[in-house]
Amino acid sequence: MKITLDNVVKTFNTFRAVRGVSLDIGSGELVALLGPSGSGKTTILRMVAGLEYADGGQIRFGEEDATDIPVRERGVGFVFQHYALFPHMTVGDNIAFGMKVSKKKRSPAEIAARVADLLRLVRLEGLGDRYPAQISGGQRQRVALARALAVDPKVLLLDEPFGALDANVRRELRRWLREIHDELGITTLFVTHDQEEALDLADRVVILKDGKIVQVGTPEEVCRTPVNAFVMRFLGDANHFPATISGEVASIGGARMPAPGLVDGAADAYARPGDLGFSLEGDGVAATISRVLDRPDGRRLIAVTEAGEHVELDVAPDAPVKAGARGVITLARAHIFPAA
Amino acid sequence: MKRRPVLPGLKLTLGFTLFYVALIVALPVAALLFKAASLGPAEYWAIVSSPRAVASYRVTVLSALGATVFNLVFGLALAWVLTRYRFPGRRILDAVVDLPFALPTAVAGIALTALFAPSGWFGAPLAELGIKVAYTPLGIMVAMTFTSLPFIVRTVQPVLEDLDPTLEEAALSLGASDSAIFARVVLPLLAPALLAGVSLSFARSLGEFGAIIFIAGNQPMSTEITALLAFIRLEEYDYQAAAAIASVLLITAFAMLAITNILQARALRYTRKG
Numbered sequence: 231m232k233i234t235l236d237n238v239v240k241t242f243n244t245f246r247a248v249r250g251v252s253l254d255i256g257s258g259e260l261v262a263l264l265g266p267s268g269s270g271k272t273t274i275l276r277m278v279a280g281l282e283y284a285d286g287g288q289i290r291f292g293e294e295d296a297t298d299i300p301v302r303e304r305g306v307g308f309v310f311q312h313y314a315l316f317p318h319m320t321v322g323d324n325i326a327f328g329m330k331v332s333k334k335k336r337s338p339a340e341i342a343a344r345v346a347d348l349l350r351l352v353r354l355e356g357l358g359d360r361y362p363a364q365i366s367g368g369q370r371q372r373v374a375l376a377r378a379l380a381v382d383p384k385v386l387l388l389d390e391p392f393g394a395l396d397a398n399v400r401r402e403l404r405r406w407l408r409e410i411h412d413e414l415g416i417t418t419l420f421v422t423h424d425q426e427e428a429l430d431l432a433d434r435v436v437i438l439k440d441g442k443i444v445q446v447g448t449p450e451e452v453c454r455t456p457v458n459a460f461v462m463r464f465l466g467d468a469n470h471f472p473a474t475i476s477g478e479v480a481s482i483g484g485a486r487m488p489a490p491g492l493v494d495g496a497a498d499a500y501a502r503p504g505d506l507g508f509s510l511e512g513d514g515v516a517a518t519i520s521r522v523l524d525r526p527d528g529r530r531l532i533a534v535t536e537a538g539e540h541v542e543l544d545v546a547p548d549a550p551v552k553a554g555a556r557g558v559i560t561l562a563r564a565h566i567f568p569a570a
Numbered sequence: 571m572k573r574r575p576v577l578p579g580l581k582l583t584l585g586f587t588l589f590y591v592a593l594i595v596a597l598p599v600a601a602l603l604f605k606a607a608s609l610g611p612a613e614y615w616a617i618v619s620s621p622r623a624v625a626s627y628r629v630t631v632l633s634a635l636g637a638t639v640f641n642l643v644f645g646l647a648l649a650w651v652l653t654r655y656r657f658p659g660r661r662i663l664d665a666v667v668d669l670p671f672a673l674p675t676a677v678a679g680i681a682l683t684a685l686f687a688p689s690g691w692f693g694a695p696l697a698e699l700g701i702k703v704a705y706t707p708l709g710i711m712v713a714m715t716f717t718s719l720p721f722i723v724r725t726v727q728p729v730l731e732d733l734d735p736t737l738e739e740a741a742l743s744l745g746a747s748d749s750a751i752f753a754r755v756v757l758p759l760l761a762p763a764l765l766a767g768v769s770l771s772f773a774r775s776l777g778e779f780g781a782i783i784f785i786a787g788n789q790p791m792s793t794e795i796t797a798l799l800a801f802i803r804l805e806e807y808d809y810q811a812a813a814a815i816a817s818v819l820l821i822t823a824f825a826m827l828a829i830t831n832i833l834q835a836r837a838l839r840y841t842r843k844g
Contacts, residue, residue, distance in 0.1 A: 301742050302742055302745045303745070312734075312736065316740075317841070318758045318837075320840075328745055331744065333745075361839075363841055380744075
């Protein structure tokens with residue numbers, strides 16, 4: 231099922247949660263809505279589900295205007311942030327709920343067979359008789375997904391699906407959700423504030439800020455060509471350097487870098503810790519190392535430039551650097567944006 | 571490390587608690603049962619199964635049931651309105667619910683009698699329709715309904731407030747109709763609180779005295795409640811008969827509490843871990 235959002239607007243009292251969002255989600259696509267809290271991502275998801283009404287614009291399911299389709303007939307599977315499992319029903323009854331209340335009558339045997347299938351799909355065989363209070367958070371998440379899938383949704387919507395779980399479980403469920411999506415091919419939209427989750431899981435990432443889309447693209451596109459400083463900083467650690475443009479060449483301290491299409495004057499350069507290096511002399515930004523942090527996979531340096539800005543850079547684990555060393559930060563790569 | 575309790579240690583607090591419960595609750599109950607037991611079994615049975623006593627049980631229990639069922643529906647609706655909607659005067663309505671707790675029951679009885687007497691504001695139009703409330707079992711029910719209303723509202727309200735709204739949204743997204751959401755999701759989750767409210771409301775109605783005697787008419791065999799019969803026996807200095815009749819109320823209340831506790835434990839089995 232293809233979903234189209236056309237200039238969708240939503241206001242709560244005086245708070246403009248969503249300000250004109252247009253987006254096409256292709257059939258079978260897995261799309262992440264990524265943004266900081268208050269960016270409107272959950273509101274967009276709830277509008278697609280029909281749990282919230284858009285004040286303006288249109289949401290279409292296929293070619294049909296979804297405004298006229300009540301929630302219970304939209305055929306969306308919604309997985310809530312805190313699972314919203316029915317606490318008084320067993321895992322099996324939770325999964326069967328949608329089939330039991332459906333207008334389409336199914337025999338008890340048919341329902342039981344489908345519940346068994348779904349329990350197998352989410353790898354919870356044998357837990358059908360437990361109550362939600364008796365299983366772990368990761369298991370509850372999988373029950374919530376099985377319950378949503380039980381009604382054969384045309385669209386699967388997940389609100390911060392792994393937000394309440396610890397890091398290891400999260401990584402495992404992420405991989406597993408991707409496998410299920412590839413197996414079933416349901417159009418899936420999920421909300422997250424965790425950039426790693428969005429980049430790992432989604433075909434396309436929609437980055438939101440203050441109720442507006444900032445950038446839409448594949449993980450590669452948003453990582454390699456961020457459209458502005460917000461995307462650059464939001465997707466991961468980024469260091470800021472003041473830059474000056476002259477004749478499409480940017481000067482960052484002593485370093486030179488091509489800056490095609492940028493007008494002369496002040497600009498902002500951003501670089502990832504891994505794109506920086508530290509040497510005692512050369513072309514770059516003069517700085518003093520203030521701390522050396524040792525990590526399993528490398529060594530991170532915290533440096534202070536002469537302008538007083540803190541810069542974090544990653545170097546090889548055996549790089550001979552000590553706190554207090556003075557030298558230059560060299561830039562292998564940087565993204566340069568016009569001054570804000 | 572042992573956690574230091576805020577109140578003085580187990581021995582003192584437990585000792586005081588047990589002593590207090592024994593003195594205030596257990597001793598009067600024991601005295602009542604002892605008094606009733608001083609009658610022989612045959613004599614006891616004769617008193618508690620006399621036609622006048624049996625008639626009083628019937629009117630008391632039936633009226634209490636009627637009042638409880640009415641409050642179950644109306645109290646749930648009231649709790650629902652108070653928790654789910656925001657409207658001007660909500661806080662006043664919320665406070666008014668406690669009025670039956672605060673009002674001396676005799677005041678309530680007199681007020682209800684004045685309202686429902688054949689010349690009263692409600693009594694006159696009802697009399698034209700041929701419905702008599704004051705001095706009939708219906709009046710007893712009205713008085714019981716009034717005094718026991720807060721129990722169901724106040725037991726259900728906090729549970730309703732804590733009910734996660736996403737549960738209803740989840741049911742909605744799974745295609746459930748409003749009635750299915752209420753019957754399969756909301757009601758089962760409210761059931762333990764409703765049961766608690768029902769048992770308290772019913773027990774209170776069984777024992778209500780002050781509000782009822784003004785409106786009931788107190789005719790033996792028709793509008794005489796059990797508590798009043800015990801009181802009459804007491805006035806006649808027939809302490810043993812009074813205790814015997816009171817013991818029937820006591821045993822009923824105990825049985826009621828036991829049943830509700832069992833039902834509640836069953837309704838809450840899903841919260842058990844392991």
